[in-house]
Amino acid sequence: MSWFYDTIRTSIGKKLLMALTGLCFCLFLIIHLIGNLTLYGGQELFESYVKHLHALGPLIRVAETGLLTLAIIHVSTGCFLVWQNWMARPVRYQVNKNAGGRTIGSWTMPYTGFIILIFVAIHLSNFHFIDHDRQTVFQAMTATFTFLPYVIFYTLAVVVVAVHVSHGFWSLFQTLGANHPKYMPAIRGLGILFSLLVAAGFGFIPAFVGFIMN
Secondary structure, eight states: OHHHHHHHTSHHHHHHHHHHHHHHHHHHHHHHHHHHGGGGGOHHHHHHHHHHHHTTTHHHHHHHHHHHHHHHHHHHHHHHHHHHHHHHSOSOOSSOOOOTTOOHHHHTHHHHHHHHHHHHHHHHHHHTSSOTTTOOHHHHHHHHTTSHHHHHHHHHHHHHHHHHHHHHHHHHHIIIIIOOTTTHHHHHHHHHHHHHHHHHHHHTHHHIIIIIOO
């Protein structure tokens, strides 16, 4: 396993870790969104989905542990790369030129990542770390999404996630070796489409729960 440790100690190795963990989180977003879409089928369908999810028991614990491990790797590696880039250029240019190919998603990655970390912590405290014997997830969602300040915060956070994903999606394919003039435009377009689906899919939930289901 020495080759593995030798690889991840390099900048390229760390970027590969970021790409692989980022890909896992993109897959998680898809799965999580599909589950949340059961809300549009009504309370009974959503609660049935949550019940079947909890019935998986140990498998859910394994998945949660895996996601936590991926998050630690992704965040710590990202922080190291940001610090490394900062140390490589400690003095900022007086004129900040927009290098070719740079987007709002690329130059805000560290900041959007930090906001997402805060959002996930708050989101878990509202929906995951609750007393499920006294309150169902649906009841928690109904109560939370009728609180306007949280709805605003949630909506803005979803937009931040979409911006982060819009760059991260195509960047991970580039890191994994798909950087080819023939394929990258399509991958970039797919990344934008994916980020828009994430924003729309998650962003409309508060409005649906708070104003349509109540």
